[in-house]
Amino acid sequence: MQTTDHLNSPSKQVEALPGPQVLEALFHNVTWSWVWLILRLWLGVEWVLAGLSKIGNPAWTGSESGAALIGFIHGLLDQSSDSTSTVQSWYTRFLEGTILPNAVLWSNLIAWAELLIGVILVLGFFTWIASFLSGVMSLNYLLAGVIGLDPYMLVVAILLLLAWRTAGWLGLDRWMMPAVGMPWKPGYLFERSDPGEVEAPEDLNGFPPPAR
Numbered sequence: 001m002q003t004t005d006h007l008n009s010p011s012k013q014v015e016a017l018p019g020p021q022v023l024e025a026l027f028h029n030v031t032w033s034w035v036w037l038i039l040r041l042w043l044g045v046e047w048v049l050a051g052l053s054k055i056g057n058p059a060w061t062g063s064e065s066g067a068a069l070i071g072f073i074h075g076l077l078d079q080s081s082d083s084t085s086t087v088q089s090w091y092t093r094f095l096e097g098t099i100l101p102n103a104v105l106w107s108n109l110i111a112w113a114e115l116l117i118g119v120i121l122v123l124g125f126f127t128w129i130a131s132f133l134s135g136v137m138s139l140n141y142l143l144a145g146v147i148g149l150d151p152y153m154l155v156v157a158i159l160l161l162l163a164w165r166t167a168g169w170l171g172l173d174r175w176m177m178p179a180v181g182m183p184w185k186p187g188y189l190f191e192r193s194d195p196g197e198v199e200a201p202e203d204l205n206g207f208p209p210p211a212r
Contacts (some may be wrong), residue, residue: 027162036160040124041122043118046149048119054111077092126173138151
């Protein structure tokens with residue numbers, strides 16, 4: 001009679017399913033970080049230009065702050081009654097009930113957020129946070145019916161988020177990530193074995209410690 005004990009043996013248990021080596025190298029190996037540098041700089045520059053165009057516009061951040069956003073939302077609301085409108089009804093309700101009453105606040109927030117996200121991406125500083133916020137911004141523009149470069153910017157933001165370990169390697173993340181760490185694993189600045197002693201870990205989420 002055959003038994004199934006061999007299936008339960010530690011040597012037969014599957015602990016992880018390996019992915020394609022190409023993807024493993026692309027997302028985890030710093031050798032390919034130049035790929036993410038190109039995409040990161042492109043995305044960052046696009047956000048910087050978008051933010052600067054709004055910050056220098058009185059209808060966004062000047063004396064008439066909120067006017068551009070109000071006009072844009074009213075245009076969407078007028079189109080929402082059209083059967084050919086591509087804007088979801090729940091999103092128009094969100095714009096009408098949340099954004100429109102606070103248009104001045106959101107107008108300034110959007111303009112400065114675009115600039116800040118762009119600068120952070122260019123510097124490679126906490127790239128995973130900037131990539132997430134970039135994706136949220138692009139997604140909102142797509143939901144509002146704005147096409148332009150936003151579909152491409154959303155895809156790039158998702159790719160950078162997937163490659164968070166190496167996307168900022170050619171940037172400030174090379175030193176910041178091992179030092180500060182992630183929410184689920186603090187960096188060596190917050191891991192003190194003895195008072196006054198700071199010891200860098202051998203590896204933190206795919207980032208080697210900075211050179212000393």
